[in-house]
Amino acid sequence: xxxxxxxxxxxxxxxxxxxxxxxxxxxxxxxxxxxxxxxxxxxxxxxxxxxxxxxxxxxxxxxxxxxxxxxxxxxxxxxxxxxxxxxxxxxxxxxxxxxxxxxxxxxxxxxxxxxxxxxxxxxxxxxxxxxxxxxxxxxxxxxxxxxxxxxxxxxxxxxxxxxxxxxxxxxxxxxxxxxxxxxxxxxxxxxxxxxxxxxxxxxxxxxxxxxxxxxxxxxxxxxxxxxxxxxxxxxxxxxxxxxxxxxxxxxxxxxxxxxxxxxxxxxxxxxxxxxxxxxxxxxxxxxxxxxxxxxxxxxxxxxxxxxxxxxxxxxx
Numbered sequence: 001x002x003x004x005x006x007x008x009x010x011x012x013x014x015x016x017x018x019x020x021x022x023x024x025x026x027x028x029x030x031x032x033x034x035x036x037x038x039x040x041x042x043x044x045x046x047x048x049x050x051x052x053x054x055x056x057x058x059x060x061x062x063x064x065x066x067x068x069x070x071x072x073x074x075x076x077x078x079x080x081x082x083x084x085x086x087x088x089x090x091x092x093x094x095x096x097x098x099x100x101x102x103x104x105x106x107x108x109x110x111x112x113x114x115x116x117x118x119x120x121x122x123x124x125x126x127x128x129x130x131x132x133x134x135x136x137x138x139x140x141x142x143x144x145x146x147x148x149x150x151x152x153x154x155x156x157x158x159x160x161x162x163x164x165x166x167x168x169x170x171x172x173x174x175x176x177x178x179x180x181x182x183x184x185x186x187x188x189x190x191x192x193x194x195x196x197x198x199x200x201x202x203x204x205x206x207x208x209x210x211x212x213x214x215x216x217x218x219x220x221x222x223x224x225x226x227x228x229x230x231x232x233x234x235x236x237x238x239x240x241x242x243x244x245x246x247x248x249x250x251x252x253x254x255x256x257x258x259x260x261x262x263x264x265x266x267x268x269x270x271x272x273x274x275x276x277x278x279x280x281x282x283x284x285x286x287x288x289x290x291x292x293x294x295x296x297x298x299x300x301x302x303x304x305x306x307x308x309x310x311x312x313x314x315x316x
Contacts, residue, residue: 005277010028086192088186098132100174102195118188118189130159135224136158251310260277269312273311275306277304
């Protein structure tokens with residue numbers, strides 16, 4: 001069987017800060033009467049594995065396809081699971097918690113968790129939309145620990161205005177939070193290790209209690225020697241060029257074609273528009289806004305754009 005572009009069934013995550021905009025913006029078939037904060041578009045974690053929905057491999061999970069096809073899919077002779085990307089769409093109706101993800105050295109030192117470097121591509125933002133990205137210069141571990149006890153840690157965060165089309169890079173060890181009203185495409189390492197330090201004094205409506213915090217782990221994970229001042233913000237071309245992953249932005253007009261050359265596996269995140277992927281060896285695969293497609297390393301074909309289309313290309 002010839003490999004072809006793979007599409008996946010979204011994995012929806014209920015969150016107290018979520019909403020319903022992923023249905024409005026991307027035609028996602030959300031479960032009724034539930035606040036959906038995250039749609040996991042591409043995942044290969046032990047508890048959540050993306051299911052293929054198109055072609056002969058429909059119904060099979062991504063990890064099984066990788067085991068079956070190996071280097072033809074991944075492009076690597078020696079592959080170690082999980083797959084190197086976790087891709088999400090986020091609907092932040094309310095602020096997310098102030099949190100941090102550990103880096104690899106912290107995970108080794110503490111013997112827990114897995115590293116998570118990520119980036120946020122802003123899909124929708126209100127005029128006063130902000131994110132919280134890194135600590136203010138000079139913030140010490142002792143100051144921040146006391147501020148957590150006092151409930152004042154947000155005053156040490158860098159508050160950054162955002163607008164649609166920006167990509168914000170957040171290496172592991174960066175204290176951060178997403179502001180209210182944002183819709184974001186999140187591309188990250190395959191990890192769900194999150195340490196909360198502050199949750200804006202809110203209660204979970206289902207339990208009537210505050211969500212758990214992970215203060216000791218967070219203080220071990222935060223990079224206090226750096227600040228949010230030097231974290232990149234990009235809007236065109238190569239958005240992220242990190243060891244963990246690369247991310248490019250494409251913008252094509254109707255009738256344009258883009259070659260998909262073999263050699264490296266890549267994930268396409270379609271932000272707007274629609275079109276088809278064509279190849280001599282397989283039927284056309286359609287794409288539209290909100291889709292994430294995985295292009296096998298051995299695949300050779302081209303994208304044809306039927307509408308003006310913006311998309312992200314992630315490589316590992």
